[in-house]
Amino acid sequence: MPFPLDTEPATVLRGAGLRVTGPRVAALAELREAGHVDVDSLARRLRARLGRVSTQAVYDVLRVLTDAGLVRRIEPAGAPARYELDGGDNHHHLVCRGCGTLVDVPCATGIRPCLETETTDHGFVVDEAEVIYWGLCPNCQASALTPNSAPTQQD
Amino acid sequence: MPFPLDTEPATVLRGAGLRVTGPRVAALAELREAGHVDVDSLARRLRARLGRVSTQAVYDVLRVLTDAGLVRRIEPAGAPARYELDGGDNHHHLVCRGCGTLVDVPCATGIRPCLETETTDHGFVVDEAEVIYWGLCPNCQASALTPNSAPTQQD
């Protein structure tokens, strides 16, 4: 959010006080194109772009970017984590139970109220409200009776 | 929710069209006492009560009970899944980032709006809105500067 989406990745990294490395630059670039990626597919993208990239590096990069607030981790129940650029708009996610397809849902739209944060409960200090809507995408609704298409992690 | 909390476990199972077995009866009984349990601690409880119970049986039982709507699975990001009796009240959860403590948060209380379900978006048919609030419990707030207590899965 502190950076427009078209800011040079290296600039974004420096602005966040992070070192500029190949995997990090490439990760930011790929995340811009890819939407919501899991670790495995991001690793494939990085390797296609850079050659050899260790699995550990992928996890490290994502952790660093996440900790810096540049990237947001989404972890739908029962599925590997996905990552997306953090645009600071605090949107939520809609996940298909059938195929795992994940789409963004804007916060505070229509019947969908945005949630208060910075609230206190049970003595807790709440800093984030994570909302995940579960349902069936059009495709999986169609094949609900004839389950022929194997669940696939689409974007 | 079809059953009062004090209904005999065997009756609950039969009412849901499920077979009555030792592990299932014990699981329902333990879940009443335990609050939010992970698979491992439920397994320990079942073994203490019944003697030998396979890990697989624990997973099978929880899946069956979950599919039947008697039990609800909570899967906070980065932590093993927890299970609780499904009272049908559609409450949400508040998780401590420090120690993993999990507490219930009633739906539609004060600034906390209950979410619409049965809504359609992107062609999706939404059947559930899952909300997880993240924050710090009182203990972890206190030890935020002097992180001495190792994260523990409390209830």
Added chain:
DNA sequence: ATGAAATCTTGAAACATTCCAGATTACGTG
């Protein structure tokens, strides 16, 4: 009481993620 289907046991596998030790790299200093 009997049999078919569901459930449980045991042991192994799959999977995402993390740990470890050492080599390499980025970048503030001199």
Added chain:
DNA sequence: CACGTAATCTGGAATGTTTCAAGATTTCAT
């Protein structure tokens, strides 16, 4: 612009949760 140090990356192994597979046991309707 060369250096040194801390941060980062590589490669390989390990961890821990969850699932798979095959066979024994149990539940429940007949």
